[in-house]
Amino acid sequence: MEITETILRFGLGLLVISLMMGVCMYAVLAERKVSSWIQGRVGPNRTSVPLIGSIPIIGRFLTRLGIFQPLADGGKFLFKEDVVPAHVNKVYYVLAPIIAFIPALVTISVVPMGQYLDAAGELKTLILADVDVGILFIFAFASLGVYSIVLAGWAANSKYPFLGGIRASAQLISYELAMSLSIIPVFMWVNGPGTDGTLSLIRVVEAQSGWWFVFTQPLSALIFLVALFAETNRLPFDMPESETDLVSGYHTEYSSFKFGLFFVGEYANMTVGAAVMSLLFFGGWQPLPGITWAEIAAWSGQPLNVGVLGAILAFGCFAFKTLFFLFLFIWVRWTVPRFRYDQVMRLGWRWLLPLALANVIVYAIVITVLDAGLPSFLQF
Amino acid sequence: MAVKTIERKPLTLAERTYLPQIFGGLIITLRNMLFRKKVTVEYPEERPPIPPGYRGVPTLVMDPDGREKCVSCQLCEFVCPPKAIRITPGGIAEESEYAHVEKAPQEFEIDMLRCIYCGLCQEVCPEEAIFLQTTYSVTGTTRAEFVNNKKKLYEMGGTIPDKHFKWEKKRKAAEHGNAH
Numbered sequence: 001m002e003i004t005e006t007i008l009r010f011g012l013g014l015l016v017i018s019l020m021m022g023v024c025m026y027a028v029l030a031e032r033k034v035s036s037w038i039q040g041r042v043g044p045n046r047t048s049v050p051l052i053g054s055i056p057i058i059g060r061f062l063t064r065l066g067i068f069q070p071l072a073d074g075g076k077f078l079f080k081e082d083v084v085p086a087h088v089n090k091v092y093y094v095l096a097p098i099i100a101f102i103p104a105l106v107t108i109s110v111v112p113m114g115q116y117l118d119a120a121g122e123l124k125t126l127i128l129a130d131v132d133v134g135i136l137f138i139f140a141f142a143s144l145g146v147y148s149i150v151l152a153g154w155a156a157n158s159k160y161p162f163l164g165g166i167r168a169s170a171q172l173i174s175y176e177l178a179m180s181l182s183i184i185p186v187f188m189w190v191n192g193p194g195t196d197g198t199l200s201l202i203r204v205v206e207a208q209s210g211w212w213f214v215f216t217q218p219l220s221a222l223i224f225l226v227a228l229f230a231e232t233n234r235l236p237f238d239m240p241e242s243e244t245d246l247v248s249g250y251h252t253e254y255s256s257f258k259f260g261l262f263f264v265g266e267y268a269n270m271t272v273g274a275a276v277m278s279l280l281f282f283g284g285w286q287p288l289p290g291i292t293w294a295e296i297a298a299w300s301g302q303p304l305n306v307g308v309l310g311a312i313l314a315f316g317c318f319a320f321k322t323l324f325f326l327f328l329f330i331w332v333r334w335t336v337p338r339f340r341y342d343q344v345m346r347l348g349w350r351w352l353l354p355l356a357l358a359n360v361i362v363y364a365i366v367i368t369v370l371d372a373g374l375p376s377f378l379q380f
Numbered sequence: 381m382a383v384k385t386i387e388r389k390p391l392t393l394a395e396r397t398y399l400p401q402i403f404g405g406l407i408i409t410l411r412n413m414l415f416r417k418k419v420t421v422e423y424p425e426e427r428p429p430i431p432p433g434y435r436g437v438p439t440l441v442m443d444p445d446g447r448e449k450c451v452s453c454q455l456c457e458f459v460c461p462p463k464a465i466r467i468t469p470g471g472i473a474e475e476s477e478y479a480h481v482e483k484a485p486q487e488f489e490i491d492m493l494r495c496i497y498c499g500l501c502q503e504v505c506p507e508e509a510i511f512l513q514t515t516y517s518v519t520g521t522t523r524a525e526f527v528n529n530k531k532k533l534y535e536m537g538g539t540i541p542d543k544h545f546k547w548e549k550k551r552k553a554a555e556h557g558n559a560h
Contacts, residue, residue, distance in 0.1 A: 038413045042420045
C-alpha cells in the first residue's frame, strides 16, 4: 500500500512536470506565432514530422500552425555545441541555469488545479502537495530565481551579463515588495474572524465562490499583475535581457542546453505566475463570477462537479484562465515598448510600493468595518 | 527661421497612469493580429512581383530569325566594372549563309560570382544583344557552375522580338550593289 502510494505520487509528479514542460514548449511557439500575427507575418509554418504531417488536411493545417516546431527547437537546444567560455567561473556558470529552472518546477507542486467530488461525496483537490503555507511557499521559491540571474551575470565574467545581473536583482527585489503587499488584502479577506488562519490557495479559490477578487479588489489585482510582469522579466520590464542595450543580458555567454534551461525556466515562471494570478484574483476553477460548479450542477441536474467529469471541467476552467494570462503576457510583450531602467525603478518604488501600502491599509479598514461594524465614535 | 514654441498640455491623471494608453495599444495589436492581411511572401512557393526595369541575370539574346545578335565588339567586356565578362572574338561559321556578313563571339562567358548586376553591359551594347533578365536567384555548388558560357547565355536569354531589321537592311543593300 505504502509503495503503491509512493509510485502514484511519483507518477502524478511526472505527469504535472510533463504537462508543465508541454505548456512551456507551446508557450514558446505561441510567443513566436502571436508575435508574427501581430506584426503581419505568418510565423513558423514549415516544420513537419513524417507520419502525422502527411495526413491530407489535418497534417497540413498542423504544420501551418507550427505544431511540430517546438520539437525542432528543443532538438536544436540539445544538439548545439555547448560552449563554455574560458573566462567564466565554471561552478556558478553551470549552477545558474539549474537554479533558473528548478524553482519554477517546485512551485507548480503547490498550485491547486481543480476540485471535484469523488464517489464518496468527498471534496478532492487536484494538487500535488497541499501545504498550508501555499502562496508563501510559491513566493519563497520564486524569489530564488533571482539567484540564477545574479549568478549567471557574475559567473559569465563579462560586462553585459554583469549589467544584466545587477539590473535584474534590483528589479526583482524592488517588485517583490509590491507583489507581496498587494496580496495581503486577499488573505485578510479569506482569513475572516473565526476561521483558521491559512495561506492556502485552495481556500482563496473557495472564498471566490461569490464575486472574484478582481471585482472586489481591482487595485490589488492590478498591482499584482504589474509586479508579476516585472518578476517574470517580461516586457515592458525586460531589464535583465534588454537586447538593444545589453546584447541579451545575463545569458549572453550561454549557449545550447544551458541557454535552453534559462529559456524554458522563464516560460515556466510565466506559467506559474499566470496560474497564481488566475487563482488569486480570477476565481481559479470557478466557472463564472458568482457561480460555482456545485451550483451549476444543482441547477442543471447533471453531476458536473463529480468524478472525472467534474475534475476535467474544473481543471479546464482553471487551464483556460491560466492560458489566457499566458497569452496576455505575450500580447503585452508585443504591444508595449521597454521602460528605461530609471523608469522601472521609479514605478516600483514611488508608485507601486506606496500604492500597495495604501491598498493594504484601506482594505484593512474596509474589511474591519464589514466584519465588526463601524467603530463607536463614528456611529451616530 | 522663426522658432515657434508650442505649449505642451500637462498630462492628465489618466495619461500619467499610462494604463489607458497600454489598453489602447493592446486593442490595436489585437486588431492587427486578427484582421490585418499578412505581408509575408512565402518565398519558394510564392514569388514577389518583378517590377519593369529589374536588373537580374545578364543574358545574350537572339533576333526573331534565330541569329545571334552579338557581334563580339567587346564593348561590354571593356565597360564591365568588375570584369565579369570575357569574350573570345570570332566569326560566323563558314557554312552559314551569313558568313562574312557579321562577326560573332566564339565564346562568351559571364562570371556570375563577379557580376554586380549594374546593367552597364546592356546599356552599352550597340546591337542590343545583351539583356538583364528577371531571374534573381542564381545558385550552384562550385565556382565553375557560376560561369555562364555562350550556350547557357543563349538558353537563358532566348529571343527578343526587336524592331531593328539590321540583317534585312543589309541584304537589301547588298542586292542594290553596295555591300555596306
